[in-house]
Amino acid sequence: MGVGIQVENLNAWYGHTHTLQDINLHIPANHATALIGPSGCGKSTFVRCLNRMHETNPIARATGVVKMGEIDIYKDASPVEIRRRVGMVFQRPNPFPTMSIYDNVASGLKLNGFRNRRVLDEVVERSLKQSALWDEVKNDLRKKSGASLSGGQQQRLCIARALAVDPEVLLMDEPASALDPVSTSKIEDLIFQLKSQYTIVIVTHNMQQAARVAENTGFFLNGRMVEFDSTHKIFTNPSDKRTEDYITGRFG
Amino acid sequence: MRIKFHQSLDELKEKLLVMAGMAEQAIQRAIEAYRTRDLSFCDLVLHSEPSINHLEREIDQLALDLLAMEQPMAIDLRFILSVIRINADLERVGDQAVNIAVRVREMQAFPNVDLPVDIPKLAALAAAMVRKALQSFIEADDVMAASVLTMDDQVDEMNQSAFYSLSTLIKEKPEMTPQALNAIIIARNLERVGDHATNIAEDVIFWVRGADVRHYHQVREPEAS
Numbered sequence: 166m167g168v169g170i171q172v173e174n175l176n177a178w179y180g181h182t183h184t185l186q187d188i189n190l191h192i193p194a195n196h197a198t199a200l201i202g203p204s205g206c207g208k209s210t211f212v213r214c215l216n217r218m219h220e221t222n223p224i225a226r227a228t229g230v231v232k233m234g235e236i237d238i239y240k241d242a243s244p245v246e247i248r249r250r251v252g253m254v255f256q257r258p259n260p261f262p263t264m265s266i267y268d269n270v271a272s273g274l275k276l277n278g279f280r281n282r283r284v285l286d287e288v289v290e291r292s293l294k295q296s297a298l299w300d301e302v303k304n305d306l307r308k309k310s311g312a313s314l315s316g317g318q319q320q321r322l323c324i325a326r327a328l329a330v331d332p333e334v335l336l337m338d339e340p341a342s343a344l345d346p347v348s349t350s351k352i353e354d355l356i357f358q359l360k361s362q363y364t365i366v367i368v369t370h371n372m373q374q375a376a377r378v379a380e381n382t383g384f385f386l387n388g389r390m391v392e393f394d395s396t397h398k399i400f401t402n403p404s405d406k407r408t409e410d411y412i413t414g415r416f417g
Numbered sequence: 418m419r420i421k422f423h424q425s426l427d428e429l430k431e432k433l434l435v436m437a438g439m440a441e442q443a444i445q446r447a448i449e450a451y452r453t454r455d456l457s458f459c460d461l462v463l464h465s466e467p468s469i470n471h472l473e474r475e476i477d478q479l480a481l482d483l484l485a486m487e488q489p490m491a492i493d494l495r496f497i498l499s500v501i502r503i504n505a506d507l508e509r510v511g512d513q514a515v516n517i518a519v520r521v522r523e524m525q526a527f528p529n530v531d532l533p534v535d536i537p538k539l540a541a542l543a544a545a546m547v548r549k550a551l552q553s554f555i556e557a558d559d560v561m562a563a564s565v566l567t568m569d570d571q572v573d574e575m576n577q578s579a580f581y582s583l584s585t586l587i588k589e590k591p592e593m594t595p596q597a598l599n600a601i602i603i604a605r606n607l608e609r610v611g612d613h614a615t616n617i618a619e620d621v622i623f624w625v626r627g628a629d630v631r632h633y634h635q636v637r638e639p640e641a642s
Contacts, residue, residue: 373488400490402627412490414419 167364168234168333169194170215175229177210177219184210186388188229192381197356197365199375199396202385203411208368211385212336215366216251217244233334249277252327252363256339258319260311260326266293267306269322273330288329296325297355317348324355328363335359337367341374353378372412376400384408422487426496429479433500433507436472437551439465440507443514444547444610448540450521451603454529459518469511476504492624499624503554506613506620510547513606513613520599520606527595533582534600536607539575543607546572546614553618559625565618566630572611579604 170192177185185207192198200208213219214227217238231238238247260269268275270289279285289306293299298321302309311322320340327335337356341349356365356378369375375382376396383393384405392399392408403409410416443462450458480501483489489497546568553562583597583604619631 372490401494403491409491413493414422 166362167195170334170364171232173230175214175227175231177214177227178225179222180224184388185214188390190383190390190393192364192366194364195361196381197360197367197379199379199382200366200368200385201372201375201382206385207388208385209338212338212366212368215336216253217247249330250332251334251336252330252332253336254323254327254340257343258316258323260319260322262310262312264311265307266302266309266311266322269311270325270329273326277330292325292329295328295359296321297351298322298325317344317351320344320348320352321355332363334364334366337365339368339370342370384411425483426493429476429483429500432472432476432479433504434555436469436476436504436507439469439472440510441547443469443511444544447514447517448537450518452537454525456522456525459522462514462518466511466515469508473504473508477501495624495627499620502620503617506616510610510613513610516606517603520603524596524599530593530596532596532600533586534579534604536600536603539572539579539604539607542568542572542575543610543614546611550614550617550621553621557625559622562618562621566615569611569615572608576604576608
């Protein structure tokens with residue numbers, strides 16, 4: 166099951182650039198939360214702070230508190246542990262190109278030392294079913310490489326790979342922006358189904374997508390979170406003029 | 418900036434204002450026909466109806482295209498929804514003008530008698546409601562729109578009063594029944610015009626404030642921020 170995420174006074178820098186400023190919000194468990202905003206507003210930096218990927222850049226740093234459930238991810242756990250609990254899917258599908266479909270999905274577990282074949286088989290099947298890819302690849306699990314799949318299938322493979330390690334949170338950074346409308350629709354259906362089991366945070370430039378999949382939406386601008394509210398409120402009657410100007414295309 | 422989209426929104430607003438002008442003119446002509454019994458005003462009303470109907474379809478089509486092609490959000494979405502509703506109400510105002518014109522023609526078949534009802538006064542109030550509602554739309558003024566809602570009770574009262582006076586007349590002077598009945602129907606048409614003005618004002622409030630005040634008698638002012 167997913168956990169809620171509590172963010173308090175989160176600040177982040179790249180070198181001297183203050184990319185996130187005093188972010189405070191609560192992301193509810195087992196909901197999809199969308200983050201919108203113009204390019205460079207800090208939304209991707211924000212999600213990278215939720216799984217401690219931000220600090221992998223040598224000139225980057227972050228301060229503040231990010232709690233997943235009761236765990237302060239910057240104090241109570243290692244980056245490796247956090248990344249097991251927080252899966253991430255990126256804009257461009259990035260399956261391991263030389264690995265089979267099976268090995269792509271099982272890679273996280275194998276890295277964590279799992280070797281039991283029966284367990285691995287079960288997890289691979291469950292994860293591929295959860296990502297709605299099983300029926301399309303079940304006969305080619307070991308025959309085909311991840312790179313041989315279509316773009317939409319590759320993205321669902323990456324989602325299966327993220328789910329295989331049984332995370333509590335799934336971060337998605339523009340997961341459908343490189344996909345055609347049919348594949349996009351499958352990813353959105355998937356988000357809708359997965360949110361009952363996981364806490365999902367999705368960064369998107371597609372506001373209709375945010376409106377379709379997320380219960381809550383946050384609007385970022387210039388490193389600050391301008392507004393966070395129910396998606397319905399944000400897209401029909403936002404409280405802040407800057408949010409309204411952005412979603413109605415008057416800037417950005 | 419979504420320049421083309423915002424130009425289309427301006428075009429939608431301009432078309433609705435043309436529609437508003439036509440509907441307002443139709444109701445004024447119908448009332449003038451009643452006041453003067455000059456049937457040429459009735460003809461003008463009847464001839465203008467197809468143009469109003471045509472423009473109604475044109476506005477609906479443009480609004481539909483914008484919803485389908487531009488996926489409007491927030492205030493733009495509310496604006497387009499309001500335009501669609503106001504458009505329908507204006508077309509109905511035009512229909513009420515036609516109904517009044519038809520009644521005035523019928524009344525011509527009977528002797529012109531003094532009736533215990535001030536139709537021009539009722540008409541002036543209903544027309545003032547329409548004008549104010551449309552002005553609130555032009556100025557995006559939700560407070561002005563809210564003031565329209567309070568005028569509706571007065572129109573309703575005048576309509577009811579007309580009904581009782583004319584019903585009494587029918588009982589006392591049955592020979593005046595045709596004229597009295599037509600006047601009752603015209604008063605009812607004007608009361609409906611007031612209702613449409615109320616709907617338009619409610620749509621302006623929805624567009625500007627994002628608040629749905631339909632079917633509420635009391636309208637809350639926006640909270641101070």
